[in-house]
Amino acid sequence: MKKTLTLAALLAGFGLAHAEPATYVIDPNHTSASFEAKHFGLSTIRGRFDKKEGSVTIDRAAKTGKVQVSIDMNSISTGVTMFDGHLKGEAFFDTAKFPTTTFVGDQVSFDAAGKVTAVTGQLTLKGKTLPVTLTATSFNCIDHPMMKKEVCGGDFETLLPRSQFGVSAYPQASPENVRVLIQIEAIKQ
Template sequence: MKKTALALAATFVALAAPAHANTYAIDPTHTFVTFEIDHFGTSTNRARFDKKEGSVSFDRAAKTGKVEITIDTTSVNSGTAPFDKHLQSKDILNAAEFPTAKFVADKFSFNGDKVTEVGGSLTLLGKTLPVTLKANKFNCYNSPMLKREVCGGDFETTIARSQFGVNYGLNYGFSDNVRLIVQVEAVKQ
């Protein structure tokens, strides 16, 4: 009886102990931040940022976490050099004055063990606004190559670029809505 009481007490202590978040480093070779914007209703302009870094702190048991991703806006890549220069110009990203954008989040929503949304804020052109990324995919696995746990997924949101001060082309009929897609994998440290 005494052993059962001790075992039960140990279980309560273990359950009451604070959960422990693991830290993960963003893997830049498996992480891409891309955007899409309608081009006069005929096609979709797409580009990505080639340089990004960040970290994730994640606790599945407590269903909490924190994400910080910094994006180098000078690394925008549409596949067309003249378009990249225009994207970097004062008309759009103003990369000379604002060489980074940043997403910081600490509101994780779950369905079981799967992350369904990550809420936080996006700082772009010096303005910080709330943004929620919805997960299309989320998974953690033990990487056979890295011999460590990797977590990640495909996330997306749509922002109104004019809220950040990007008004170029609105009077021509360019869309205000920009779809952001974040494909991320992070390696447990």
């Protein structure tokens, strides 16, 4: 009697047909959260947040996932101390009242090759929670040669309507939509 192995049986034999969700912890040294906005239509102001933490869970077989990120708003850095203080004030981020911004993404989109293309979830900024989609401009997972673990990462971006989050001061100085850029690397646990 001749036996034929199907692809599903072969994958099941290697444990790939029933993949489990994998959890990754964000590597703060290789993760960046930054923003850019025009200043009076003249130049582009850029800033970043130096303290962030979180985790990512991906189930490649089910094509689902979850992202949880927390950003310390007092870690803002534009390279200009006086401007950093201005952005921490009530007119902008009001970090005395709202020291943390969080993003919880519960809808992860994948392409046909299984790469993440977008993450949609809820962003809480300055006490307001609204839906946001972070679009991936790149995404990949590798067996990291130095860490000896799987690491996934990519570049994501979105436009945030600042007034909807209560950051509406000086509309003549900066446009309504601020570009947010996230570069993330996360290590499998």
